[in-house]
Amino acid sequence: MVEFQTPHLDAVFHALSDPTRRAILHRLSEGEHTISELATPFNMSLAGASKHIKVLEGAGLVRRHVQGRTHFCQLEAARLAEAQQWLRTYERFWTTRLDDLEEILREEDRASARASEQLPPGQSAKKSRSTK
Amino acid sequence: MVEFQTPHLDAVFHALSDPTRRAILHRLSEGEHTISELATPFNMSLAGASKHIKVLEGAGLVRRHVQGRTHFCQLEAARLAEAQQWLRTYERFWTTRLDDLEEILREEDRASARASEQLPPGQSAKKSRSTK
Numbered sequence: 549m550v551e552f553q554t555p556h557l558d559a560v561f562h563a564l565s566d567p568t569r570r571a572i573l574h575r576l577s578e579g580e581h582t583i584s585e586l587a588t589p590f591n592m593s594l595a596g597a598s599k600h601i602k603v604l605e606g607a608g609l610v611r612r613h614v615q616g617r618t619h620f621c622q623l624e625a626a627r628l629a630e631a632q633q634w635l636r637t638y639e640r641f642w643t644t645r646l647d648d649l650e651e652i653l654r655e656e657d658r659a660s661a662r663a664s665e666q667l668p669p670g671q672s673a674k675k676s677r678s679t680k
Numbered sequence: 681m682v683e684f685q686t687p688h689l690d691a692v693f694h695a696l697s698d699p700t701r702r703a704i705l706h707r708l709s710e711g712e713h714t715i716s717e718l719a720t721p722f723n724m725s726l727a728g729a730s731k732h733i734k735v736l737e738g739a740g741l742v743r744r745h746v747q748g749r750t751h752f753c754q755l756e757a758a759r760l761a762e763a764q765q766w767l768r769t770y771e772r773f774w775t776t777r778l779d780d781l782e783e784i785l786r787e788e789d790r791a792s793a794r795a796s797e798q799l800p801p802g803q804s805a806k807k808s809r810s811t812k
Contacts, residue, residue, distance in 0.1 A: 557696070557699075558698065558699060561693045562693070562694070562697035564693040564766075565694035566690065567686065567689075570689070574769075577769075577773070623770075623773065625770050626774065628774075629774040631767055632764060632768070634696075634702070635763055635764040636764070637706075638705075638709060638755075641709070641757030
């Protein structure tokens with residue numbers, strides 16, 4: 549089970565489990581921001597924002613650089629790519645379900661078309677979905 | 681910031697932040713298992729496994745059905761699809777980086793080709809990447 553011992557993913561998924569941290573990442577996706585700018589829309593204290601930024605930094609999702617007394621934050625997307633890669637291994641479960649649904653709809657159409665062919669002349673069967 | 685108030689995602693990302701829970705999901709991706717079967721490879725107590733299963737159930741990632749005294753668990757992948765959808769909005773950051781890299785390599789090739797054309801006859805420039 550060694551492949552599941554991926555401390556990056558532990559920290560990344562933990563960081564993403566908080567709506568404020570997800571919102572901070574969204575703002576950083578538009579460009580660099582200071583911690584003060586990030587705190588404002590949430591009516592958060594600088595200390596509160598800083599705590600969230602530290603979790604995001606710890607997970608490798610945010611990079612900080614300091615100019616004088618101002619701390620600038622940037623999005624680091626590579627670890628998000630790792631998380632997406634992990635989720636991708638489960639993709640077949642929802643794509644398979646969509647494929648199944650498509651096949652059910654096609655089968656209904658075929659059954660409807662067969663019923664239409666078997667009716668005596670003059671009687672029309674329920675129209676198939678594809679001809680609607 | 682209403683779009684970030686997605687309690688599903690809070691619970692899903694929290695559930696995924698633990699390596700044992702990710703490993704349990706992986707086993708369930710191969711098929712239904714009892715809690716006892718899920719506990720065995722981790723040398724976990726039934727109580728320990730049950731606690732993890734409850735977190736996964738709470739996040740909507742596992743469905744449980746009971747036959748007599750046996751609890752069977754199944755993977756529920758729809759919420760993983762929601763998490764992937766969230767991550768997809770950041771995809772442009774890593775795809776853009778790859779596109780940038782490709783453009784840099786192409787520009788190097790073009791510069792190398794131009795240098796080659798400008799050299800006096802008999803002198804060869806460094807070969808371009810595309811002709812290696």
